[in-house]
Each structure stands twice: as structure tokens, then as C-alpha cells.
Amino acid sequence: MSRSDPAVRLTELTVGFGAEAPVILGLGLVVAAGEMVALVGPSGCGKSTVLRVIAGLIAPRSGRVERVSERLGFVFQEANLLPWRTARANVRLGLELGAAGDPPRREWDRRIANQLEAVGLGPEHWSKRPHELSGGMRMRVSLARALAPRPDLLLFDEPFAALDDLSRKQLNHDLNRIRREQGWTGVFVTHNVEEAVYVSDRVLVMAANPGRVVAEVAVPLAYPRRHPRREDGDFLTIRDEIDAALRGVVETVAVGASA
Numbered sequence: 301m302s303r304s305d306p307a308v309r310l311t312e313l314t315v316g317f318g319a320e321a322p323v324i325l326g327l328g329l330v331v332a333a334g335e336m337v338a339l340v341g342p343s344g345c346g347k348s349t350v351l352r353v354i355a356g357l358i359a360p361r362s363g364r365v366e367r368v369s370e371r372l373g374f375v376f377q378e379a380n381l382l383p384w385r386t387a388r389a390n391v392r393l394g395l396e397l398g399a400a401g402d403p404p405r406r407e408w409d410r411r412i413a414n415q416l417e418a419v420g421l422g423p424e425h426w427s428k429r430p431h432e433l434s435g436g437m438r439m440r441v442s443l444a445r446a447l448a449p450r451p452d453l454l455l456f457d458e459p460f461a462a463l464d465d466l467s468r469k470q471l472n473h474d475l476n477r478i479r480r481e482q483g484w485t486g487v488f489v490t491h492n493v494e495e496a497v498y499v500s501d502r503v504l505v506m507a508a509n510p511g512r513v514v515a516e517v518a519v520p521l522a523y524p525r526r527h528p529r530r531e532d533g534d535f536l537t538i539r540d541e542i543d544a545a546l547r548g549v550v551e552t553v554a555v556g557a558s559a
């Protein structure tokens with residue numbers, strides 16, 4: 301794909317494990333450069349699998365996977381920090397594992413400091429080890445580690461699901477700011493519809509058995525996005541539309557199960 305192409309394009313994707321029936325069937329997904337797309341859907345519909353296919357960790361049975369850039373970051377629900385390393389040294393790991401010579405070593409300290417500041421972690425925390433940080437702070441370190449090599453594409457697998465509601469909302473807000481500042485493309489898996497609407501430009505609703513996209517809802521809300529947004533009519537309309545699509549998916553499953 302050339303530079304003007306979408307950042308990610310999945311075409312007629314079918315994925316299965318072993319001899320089992322496919323878990324994803326005929327899925328298509330196009331993510332424009334700079335766009336954030338959220339994936340929601342019932343447990344087991346294949347959201348994480350889609351991320352792993354995009355990352356090249358799983359080969360599909362059939363279909364095409366196209367990605368403009370190899371510069372990819374992955375953020376998981378667990379921060380997965382090295383317990384013996386400080387916050388700063390954990391972010392350094394992102395550079396150690398990145399492309400050799402990029403950025404040059406003399407720029408590492410500045411890059412690490414910039415990313416820790418971008419994710420809202422002050423210098424007073426940089427020398428702390430993970431057990432001295434809160435869950436929200438650990439996630440911020442994890443985010444900084446993924447951002448440090450300056451990826452073009454970030455894949456988020458329920459990154460804030462284990463956090464309390466306030467921390468999650470704060471991180472949603474900060475993520476929007478960081479994306480605006482840094483301009484990467486993202487695919488964000490979540491079970492939380494409000495979060496999906498808050499952090500994305502478009503929400504795709506997936507159904508299970510087999511996993512596929514059944515609805516697509518645009519989120520034409522301008523930055524900055526406010527919390528709480530209960531008074532924001534557009535936000536509620538969009539959230540309700542996604543909720544209705546999800547209810548449809550779950551009811552279909554229930555009817556299928558009783559048939």
C-alpha cells in the first residue's frame with residue numbers, strides 16, 4: 301500500500317484455530333491513517349483475534365491483511381511491567397526492543413522523559429518501581445513504553461478495563477490528547493460503550509459465532525471531549541445506537557441458543 305492508502309485494510313478475513321469452525325468469517329475492516337476505530341462486541345466474538353491478525357501474530361486462513369507501517373505498538377489490559385525496573389527503565393524497554401539506531405541512543409533520555417510527561421506521569425514517579433505505583437500509573441508507564449518508539453499504529457486490547465471508573469475516564473481523556481498531539485492510528489478493543497464513543501472516530505459492533513462486523517457507527521464529535529458527557533445530546537444518541545446494535549447481537553445469540 302502507498303502512503304495515501306489506509307493504515308490498515310483487512311479484506312474477507314477468515315480466521316480459525318486448528319480444525320475448529322472459523323472464529324472470524326469474511327470480516328472487512330479499513331482504518332484510515334490517523335483514525336481511531338473501536339471494536340465492541342460480546343465476549344469471544346474475536347476482537348482480540350482481529351488485533352493479533354493486524355499485528356501479524358496470527359495468520360488468517362484466508363483473506364488479506366494490509367498494513368502501511370511496520371511501526372506498531374500494542375497495549376494490553378495488564379501493564380506487563382518488569383518489576384525490578386523503574387518506571388523510566390520500563391519505558392526504555394520500548395526503545396531497547398525497537399528498531400536498532402532509531403532513535404539514536406543519545407536521544408533516549410529525552411524521548412523517555414517526553415513520553416512519560418505526555419502520559420501525565422510526573423518526574424517524582426520516574427524512579428519508582430511498579431509496586432510503588434497505582435494501577436492507573438502502571439498503565440501510564442505501559443502506554444509510554446508503547447509510545448516511545450513512535451509507532452504509526454497502536455493496538456489497544458481493553459487497556460483500561462481493570463482500572464476504577466475515574467482512572468479510566470482520566471486515561472480516556474489523556475489518550476485523546478496524546479493522539480491529537482502525536483497523530484498515530486489506533487484500533488481500540490473495549491467492552492465499555494461509553495469508552496468506545498469517547499476515544500474513537502468510529503465504532504464497529506461485532507457479533508460472535510462466527511465473528512463478524514454487524515454495525516458501524518461514526519462518532520463525529522469534535523475534540524476536546526468532555527467528561528462527564530451525559531448532557532451531550534450527540535454523545536447519548538451515538539451511545540444508544542451502539543447499545544441497540546449490541547442488544548441485537550446478544551438477543552440473536554440468545555434466540556440461537558434456545559432454538
Ligand SMILES: Nc1ncnc2c1ncn2[C@@H]1O[C@H](COP(=O)(O)OP(=O)(O)OP(=O)(O)O)[C@@H](O)[C@H]1O
Pocket residue numbers: 317323341342343344345346347348349350
Ligand atoms: N490461540 C487460540 N486457540 C484456540 N482458540 C482461540 C485462540 N485464541 C482465541 N481463540 C478462540 O477464538 C474466539 C475469539 O477469541 P477472542 O479472544 O478474539 O475474543 P474476544 O472478542 O476478544 O473476547 P473477550 O471479549 O472475552 O476478550 C474464542 O472462541 C476463543 O476461544
